[in-house]
Amino acid sequence: MSTPSPNGSGARLGTQLRGKLAAGYKKRGKTKGDLVLHHSFKCRADVPLAAEMQLLHFLHAESDPDVESVVYEPSAEVTRLAGSANAKLVHAAVTLKDGTRVWRRLIQQLPDTVERVEELVAMVGKGALAEIARVETIDRDLLTANPVRLRNALRATSWIAAAKHWPLIDHKLQILKVVRARTSTFEEVINLGEGAQRALFGAAVLELAFAGSLGHDLFELPLTAVSVFHPTMKEA
Missing domain, CATH: 3.40.1350 (Trna Endonuclease; Chain: A, domain 1)
Known part of the structure; x- marks a missing residue:
């Protein structure tokens, strides 16, 4: 069958x-x-x-x-x-x-x-x-000029792919409100949710970062709990 x-x-x-x-x-x-x-x-x-x-x-x-x-x-x-x-x-x-x-x-x-x-x-x-x-x-x-960027992009696209069937607009709006008020770490962002929602907040902030809606340090340092997200230069 x-x-x-x-x-x-x-x-x-x-x-x-x-x-x-x-x-x-x-x-x-x-x-x-x-x-x-x-x-x-x-x-x-x-x-x-x-x-x-x-x-x-x-x-x-x-x-x-x-x-x-x-x-x-x-x-x-x-x-x-x-x-x-x-x-x-x-x-x-x-x-x-x-x-x-x-x-x-x-x-x-x-x-x-x-x-x-x-x-x-x-x-x-x-x-x-x-x-x-x-x-x-x-x-x-x-x-291949920036191996850190490539490794982080591979990890980030996996997070994003895992959340592809969920609408993330509300998660993104909440993240933008928080990060525009103060620089936040990856751990702080995912802790905006509980349980499975943590993964959705993680996917949402990575989408925002790679879309240019947030500044980040993912081209310089490995993606970890203390990776930083901040307003873009235009908003700072």
């Missing part, structure tokens, strides 16, 4: 997961790279990441306060706007807080020597690509 899904869709959990990962498996091809599924709070979806570079970029983008949203599998958008020949050249489509739209390439090492990239760069900002501001090339050295 099949086990019904918790969301009532009728499809078993394993079937749902295989469906989410199908595109990732196809993109990975016959290589032996890891394929992992992570929840992105910046696009409110579970996203398959087919290689180490994609995971590193995911952690970097999710923790970047200047990033509003990310499409981690942008091939459909690139094909529609720039043709199928360019689909494999773009690894992420990013929208910044100011509305700027950027296509990103992820490569192991600079310089970028792949053919057609210069041609794609010349296309942006014109015609069908008028809304794309630029093509950014990001290498592994840039993504």
Whole structure:
């Protein structure tokens, strides 16, 4: 007898997961790279990441306060706007807080020597690509420059993923009121709730931090009970 899904869709959990990962498996091809599924709070979806570079970029983008949203599998958008020949050249489509739209390439090492990239760069900002501001090339050295940030982002996204089915707006409003009144530690924030609510307050404050709504020390020090959250420079 099949086990019904918790969301009532009728499809078993394993079937749902295989469906989410199908595109990732196809993109990975016959290589032996890891394929992992992570929840992105910046696009409110579970996203398959087919290689180490994609995971590193995911952690970097999710923790970047200047990033509003990310499409981690942008091939459909690139094909529609720039043709199928360019689909494999773009690894992420990013929208910044100011509305700027950027296509990103992820490569192991600079310089970028792949053919057609210069041609794609010349296309942006014109015609069908008028809304794309630029093509950014990001290498592994840039993504790994701050190991503390990456480790904290991995832990924080796990907290956030665990709370993805709960609305956190009330938790966030309570946190903002407290932190804007005085700098608070992670322990003080999670202690705003009791029992399971503590985890929801933890997820909420980490979302606020990585969304740029609160200042924090998560790029300098490991995430612990004494990690600090404070008003942003604009509010100070």
